[in-house]
Amino acid sequence: MKHKISPSLLAANFANLAEDIEMINRSEADWLHLDIMDGVFVPNISFGFPVIKAVSKLCKKPLDVHLMIVNPEKFIPEVKATGAKIMNVHYEACPHIHRVIQQIREAGMEPAVTINPSTPVFMLKDIIKDVYMVLIMSVNPGYGGQKFIEHSLDKVKELRMLIDKTGSDALIQVDGGVNEKTAPLLLEAGADVLVAGNAVFAASSPEDMIHQLKAL
């Protein structure tokens, strides 16, 4: 399977989102990644459901919603109402993650689980067959434009082994500091989906950068 590219809207121009979404529609991007932050789980606040709904109306690509919030299960109906394909919750935010995964699936979305840089891959062992995707954070969540944490490459390799060993069909997504230098290493380590914020939106041609990342 060819890898997927999911540009992160966090690095877009919030004063003219429509223009950036039209670029995403024209581009080879597979999904659009939306970062929701609550100022509690992470030390920053981004945007919420009214913005996702507005984006959803214009965007032709499936929405990949990354919730960096406490108690994300409380918002399953709100995320569903945006039309999102994937609802991505943090492992660290859900003491009953197995239940949350089932609830997301029952609501008609693809469940994904994210782990922070300090959470080991082996914590996923008992849920790996239940998830559509695992997101390995390659920076500490909360901000775009941070430096890629090299150890994430080992985590991708370890997760690839866990998936292969268990017969899971989960996709491996990586988020944080992904650019034209780190992307080839991540793909070689076994990543399936790359999220890129600044690498795409700060490029002189975001559309060309998406093409470049997709062509790797």
Ligand code: DX5
């Ligand atoms: C960080 C977010 C990321 C962020 C990535 O908390 O989850 O999706 O937008 O930004 P870059 O690609 O600039 O590191």
Ligand code: ZN
């Ligand atoms: Zn993200």
